[in-house]
Amino acid sequence: MPRYRWLILVLVIVLVLPSCAKKEVVPVEEVEEPVEETPPPPPPPPPLEEEEPVEEVEPLVLEDVFFDFDKYTIKAEYQEVLSRNAEMLLSRPDAKLLIEGHCDERGTKEYNLSLGEKRAKAVIDYYVTYGISSSRLSMISYGEEKPFSAGHNEDAWTLNRRAHMVLK
DSSP, rough: OOOHHHHHHHHEEEEEEEETTTTOOOOOOOOOOOOOOOOOOOOOOOOOOOOOOOOOOOOOOOEEEOOOOOOOOOHHHHHHHHHHHHHHHHHHHTEEEEEEEOOOOOOOOHHHHHHHHHHHHHHHHHHHTOOOOOGGGGEEEEEEEEEEOOOOOOOHHHHSSSEEEEEO
């Protein structure tokens, strides 16, 4: 009997498999989507009438001045710097300037604020003497609060004793 079972099983497989293989594959129809036409680009605008060329103005770059320890007098080498700065300011009558007075970290906070103010005032006095209107100039003292260099030696202190020019 076991032989017949195998024979029956083989017959069933032979009869079923060919019927599966005879299935017909039906191709799927591809639907073409309509392609939208892009409109042509607009024509270029007509040439404009000749305009006068706009004069490019160079940005003002003003130099800082540096001071000796515990001093607010302007050294001769920095008088030349301030003269160049003043000439640039005179060429731009609409420019306004903020002068920031700075000190190194030595001294009390109150002393350094006072010294920074004296340094900024010395620069303003120079500019006014040169011909810059005092209404275009303002000042602030930061004392030791905004150091240019974070070091704690003479090289850093030399860079921190300054009057910094900020265009407004």
